[in-house]
Amino acid sequence: MSNSTITNEFALARLTAKFGDKIISAETPFDLLTIEVPSADAHEVIQWLKEDEVLKMTYLTNLGGVHYPTEADREFAVVYHIHSLVNNYRIRLKSFIPLSNPSIATITDLFVGANWMERETFDFYGIIFTGHPNLTRILNEEDMDYHPMRKEYQLEDDTRQDKDNRFFGR
Amino acid sequence: MGKITDGKVETIDYQGFQLTTLDKAIGAARANSMWPLPFATSCCGIEYMATMGSNYDLARFGMERMSFSPRQADLLIVAGTISKKLAPILRQVYEQMAEPKWVLSVGACASSGGIFDTYSVLQGIDRIIPVDVYVPGCPPRPEQIIDGIMNIHALVKEESLRRRYSDKYKSMLNGYNIETDVK
Amino acid sequence: MNEWLDDDIKPGNNLSAETIDGDIATLNLGPTHPATHGIFQNILKVDGERILSSEQTVGYIHRAFEKIAEHRPYNQITPLTDRLNYCSSPINNMGWHMTVEKLIQTEMPKKVDYMRVIIMELARIADHLVCNSVIGVDTGALTGFTYLFQQREKIYELFEEVCGARLTTNVGRIGGFERDFSQAFYKKLNDFLKEFPKVFNEFDSLLSRNRIFMDRTINAGPISAERALEYSFSGPNLRAAGVDYDVRVMNPYSSYQDFDFIVPVGTQGDTYDRFQVRQEEIRQSLSIIKQALDGMPEGKYFADVPEFYLPPKEDVYNKMEALIYHFKIVMGETPVPVGEVYHSVEGGNGELGFYLISDGGRAPFRLQFRRPCFIYYQAYPEMITGQSISDAVLTLSSMNVIAGELDA
Numbered sequence: 001m002s003n004s005t006i007t008n009e010f011a012l013a014r015l016t017a018k019f020g021d022k023i024i025s026a027e028t029p030f031d032l033l034t035i036e037v038p039s040a041d042a043h044e045v046i047q048w049l050k051e052d053e054v055l056k057m058t059y060l061t062n063l064g065g066v067h068y069p070t071e072a073d074r075e076f077a078v079v080y081h082i083h084s085l086v087n088n089y090r091i092r093l094k095s096f097i098p099l100s101n102p103s104i105a106t107i108t109d110l111f112v113g114a115n116w117m118e119r120e121t122f123d124f125y126g127i128i129f130t131g132h133p134n135l136t137r138i139l140n141e142e143d144m145d146y147h148p149m150r151k152e153y154q155l156e157d158d159t160r161q162d163k164d165n166r167f168f169g170r
Numbered sequence: 171m172g173k174i175t176d177g178k179v180e181t182i183d184y185q186g187f188q189l190t191t192l193d194k195a196i197g198a199a200r201a202n203s204m205w206p207l208p209f210a211t212s213c214c215g216i217e218y219m220a221t222m223g224s225n226y227d228l229a230r231f232g233m234e235r236m237s238f239s240p241r242q243a244d245l246l247i248v249a250g251t252i253s254k255k256l257a258p259i260l261r262q263v264y265e266q267m268a269e270p271k272w273v274l275s276v277g278a279c280a281s282s283g284g285i286f287d288t289y290s291v292l293q294g295i296d297r298i299i300p301v302d303v304y305v306p307g308c309p310p311r312p313e314q315i316i317d318g319i320m321n322i323h324a325l326v327k328e329e330s331l332r333r334r335y336s337d338k339y340k341s342m343l344n345g346y347n348i349e350t351d352v353k
Numbered sequence: 354m355n356e357w358l359d360d361d362i363k364p365g366n367n368l369s370a371e372t373i374d375g376d377i378a379t380l381n382l383g384p385t386h387p388a389t390h391g392i393f394q395n396i397l398k399v400d401g402e403r404i405l406s407s408e409q410t411v412g413y414i415h416r417a418f419e420k421i422a423e424h425r426p427y428n429q430i431t432p433l434t435d436r437l438n439y440c441s442s443p444i445n446n447m448g449w450h451m452t453v454e455k456l457i458q459t460e461m462p463k464k465v466d467y468m469r470v471i472i473m474e475l476a477r478i479a480d481h482l483v484c485n486s487v488i489g490v491d492t493g494a495l496t497g498f499t500y501l502f503q504q505r506e507k508i509y510e511l512f513e514e515v516c517g518a519r520l521t522t523n524v525g526r527i528g529g530f531e532r533d534f535s536q537a538f539y540k541k542l543n544d545f546l547k548e549f550p551k552v553f554n555e556f557d558s559l560l561s562r563n564r565i566f567m568d569r570t571i572n573a574g575p576i577s578a579e580r581a582l583e584y585s586f587s588g589p590n591l592r593a594a595g596v597d598y599d600v601r602v603m604n605p606y607s608s609y610q611d612f613d614f615i616v617p618v619g620t621q622g623d624t625y626d627r628f629q630v631r632q633e634e635i636r637q638s639l640s641i642i643k644q645a646l647d648g649m650p651e652g653k654y655f656a657d658v659p660e661f662y663l664p665p666k667e668d669v670y671n672k673m674e675a676l677i678y679h680f681k682i683v684m685g686e687t688p689v690p691v692g693e694v695y696h697s698v699e700g701g702n703g704e705l706g707f708y709l710i711s712d713g714g715r716a717p718f719r720l721q722f723r724r725p726c727f728i729y730y731q732a733y734p735e736m737i738t739g740q741s742i743s744d745a746v747l748t749l750s751s752m753n754v755i756a757g758e759l760d761a
Contacts, residue, residue: 029692029694030455030456030692030693030694030695032694032695034693058582059582059585060585061585061697061704061723062695062706062708062721062723064708064721066710066718066719067719079708079721081695081706081708081723085582085596085598085603088603088604090695092693092695111583111585112580112583112584112731112732113583113584113585113586113728113729113731113732114585115731116728116730116731117728120727124419137412138411138412139290139411139412139415139760139761140255140412140415141254141255148289148290148417148420149419149420151423154289155287155288155289155417155420155421155423155424156287156288157283157287157288157289157291157293158289159293159297160283160287160293209385211391211392211413211414211756212391212414212436212439212757213435213436213439213520213521213757215391216439216440216483216520217519217520219483219502220505220506220509223498223499223503223505223506224499224500224502224503225502225503236387238385238386238387250414251414251416252414253412253413253414253415253416255412255413256384256392256413256414259384259385259413285421285433286416286417286421288416288417288420288421289420290415290416290417291416308521309520309521311519
C-alpha cells in the first residue's frame with residue numbers, strides 16, 4: 001500500500017512531456033511505475049528524475065542486473081529502483097543491453113552509493129558501466145574468469161564428488 | 171601400597187603425591203587451559219558469541235582467554251561459511267599456529283559447505299586443513315558447541331606426547347601440503 | 354574530541370600532502386581481526402594514529418544467495434533469508450513471505466499481521482542489542498555485553514517457543530504461521546516485557562550519560578544527512594544522521610499503521626547518535642509489542658491460500674485435495690503468477706528489499722536482495738578518514754555491518 005502524494009499517471013505524464021518517445025514502454029505492475037528507456041538515455045533520465053523539482057527522486061534504492069538468455073539483443077537488463085523520500089514515490093527504470101556490447105553509462109556521478117551496486121552487477125553479469133571509477137570484481141575472487149549469475153553457468157560447486165545425480169532428479 | 175583409580179593414576183594412601191605418566195599430566199594441563207582462536211565468519215559466529223556469553227559461559231572450561239593472534243593459540247574454532255576467497259586466509263592462520271594445535275569445525279558450512287553448494291563456497295574446511303572435531307548443525311546450539319569443545323578436551327587429554335613427531339602425523343600434514351614446525 | 358585536528362583534515366575531506374607530517378604506515382585491519390566483528394579487510398594508510406585513507410575488500414563470505422534462489426522453489430527460499438542478516442532472521446523471513454504474498458495478491462488476516470509484528474519487533478530488539486552491546490565492548494565496557502546477552506537469550510527462548518529454532522528461525526510460512534502462539538509463549542513474553550526494561554535501563558544508565566563513553570563516541574565516524582542519502586543509507590544509520598526515513602512509516606506493511614510509535618532521529622550521524630537511535634528504537638519496539646499484544650485480534654493464524662500454505666497433517670491423510678496440495682507444495686510445483694514485484698521491510702539495518710521476477714516457473718527467474726549493509730558499508734572510508742584507529746573500530750561496530758548480509 002502506498003501513501004504517496006504523486007500518482008503514477010502524473011509522473012508518467014511528466015516524464016513523457018520531457019522525454020517523449022524515448023520512453024519505450026510504461027506499465028504499472030503492483031502499482032509501481034515501470035518504464036523502459038534506451039540504454040543510451042538511462043543516465044539522462046535518471047539525472048532529470050533526480051533534479052526535477054516536482055518529482056525529487058533523490059534516493060537510489062537499488063540497482064541490479066537481469067539476464068534474459070532467450071531474448072536476442074536484449075540479453076541483459078539493468079534495473080534501477082529510485083525513490084523520492086519527499087513524495088514517498090517510487091519508480092522502476094529498466095534498460096536493455098545486448099550481450100555483444102553489454103555496456104551502459106555509470107550513475108556513480110549522480111549517486112555515490114551506486115558504486116558498489118554497479119561493481120556487484122559487473123561481477124555477477126559482466127555488464128560494463130562506462131565511466132565507473134573502479135570497475136573491478138567485488139564479491140568474487142579477482143581471478144575468476146566468468147560471470148556466475150549468467151544463466152548458462154551452473155550453481156553447484158564442481159569439486160564435489162559425493163553427489164549422485166540419480167538422487168537429485170537430474 | 172598404592173591404589174589404582176580408573177587405571178591411570180596411582181595414589182599412595184595418606185601421602186601427598188600422585189603418580190602418573192608425563193603424557194597424562196601434560197594432557198590434563200593442556201586441556202584445562204586451552205587458548206582458542208575464534209575464526210567466526212557468519213551465523214555460527216553469533217551462536218559462538220552466545221556460547222561465550224553469560225548464559226553458557228565458555229570460561230567454565232578453562233577458556234577464558236580468546237586468543238586473536240594465531241601465534242599463541244592452541245585451538246582453531248572455525249565457525250561459519252568459508253568461501254573460496256577466504257580459504258587461503260584460513261590456511262595461513264592455521265599455518266601460523268604453533269604445535270600442538272587442534273581444529274574444531276563448527277556448523278554445517280565449515281564441515282561440508284552446508285546448504286551452500288555453490289561456486290563460491292569451499293565445500294568443507296577439511297579440504298585445506300585437518301580437522302579434529304566436527305560439530306553439526308546450522309547453526310549448532312551453544313550446547314552442541316560446548317559438546318564439541320569437550321570432545322576436543324578429551325582428545326587433548328588422551329594425546330600422546332609423541333604423536334606430533336610421528337611419521338603418520340607428518341604424512342597427514344603433507345597430504346594437505348602444510349609444513350610442520352615439529353622437527 | 355577532534356579539536357586538535359585542523360579544519361582541513363576533518364572527516365570526509367581529502368587530505369592534502371602538506372597536512373600530513375611524519376611517516377605514513379600501511380596497516381592491515383582484517384580479514385581476521387577481533388575488532389572487525391566479521392570478515393572484512395581494511396587496508397589503512399595511517400600517520401601515527403590518524404587514518405589518511407582506507408581501502409576495503411569484501412566478499413569473503415560470498416555464498417551466492419541470488420544464484421541459489423534461482424534454483425529453489427518459493428518455500429525453500431526462507432532458509433536463505435535467515436542467513437542474510439542472521440542477527441534478525443525473522444524480519445528477513447517475513448519480508449520474503451510478504452513479497453510472495455504480494456505477488457500472489459493475498460490479504461493476510463489481521464491476526465497474522467499482529468503476530469508478525471511481535472516477532473519482527475523482538476528480532477529488531479535482538480539485532481540492536483548485539484550492536485549496542487558490542488559498541489560497549491569496543492569502548493572497553495564488557496559488562497553491558499554480559500548483561501544484555503542474558504536478555505537476548507530470553508528472546509531466543511521466545512523464538513524457540515514459536516518455531517523451535519534460535520538463530521536461523523525459518524519462522525512463519527507463505528500465508529501465515531505454521532502454528533498459533535502457545536500459552537507458554539505469551540507467558541514468557543509477558544515475563545520478558547516485565548524484566549527486560551529493568552536490565553535495559555541499567556545498561557542505558559551505564560553508558561548513555563557516561564562521561565568516558567560520551568568522549569569516546571561523540572564525533573566518532575560522523576556522516577552528514579546529505580552524504581548519507583547520497584550513499585543510499587537506510588535504517589538506524591540514516592536516522593542517526595537526521596533523516597526520518599523508516600519503511601514501517603513510509604510504506605506500512607503488516608498493519609504497522611495500526612501502531613503508535615516514534616521514529617527517533619539523531620543530528621550528527623556519529624557513533625553516539627547511532628547508539629542512541631538504536632537504544633530508543635528498542636524502547637519503541639517494546640511499546641509496539643505491548644500494543645500488538647493488547648490489540649491481538651481473534652481469528653486464524655493463516656490465510657486461505659491452499660496452494661502455498663501446507664494443509665494440516667490429518668487432512669493430508671484423509672482428504673484428496675489436501676494431499677494434492679501437500680504434494681505440490683513440498684515438491685515445489687505450485688503454479689506462480691508471472692510478474693515483477695518489489696517489496697521492502699524495515700530490517701534490523703535498514704530497508705531490506707526483495708526484487709522478484711517470476712516467469713511462472715517453480716523458482717524465481719531473478720531474486721535480488723537489497724541488502725542495506727552492502728550499500729552503506731561503502732561509506733566507511735569516508736567516515737573514518739581523519740579519525741584515529743580506535744574510532745574507526747567503534748565506527749565499524751556502530752554501523753552494525755553484518756558479513757552475511759553484506760556479502761550475500
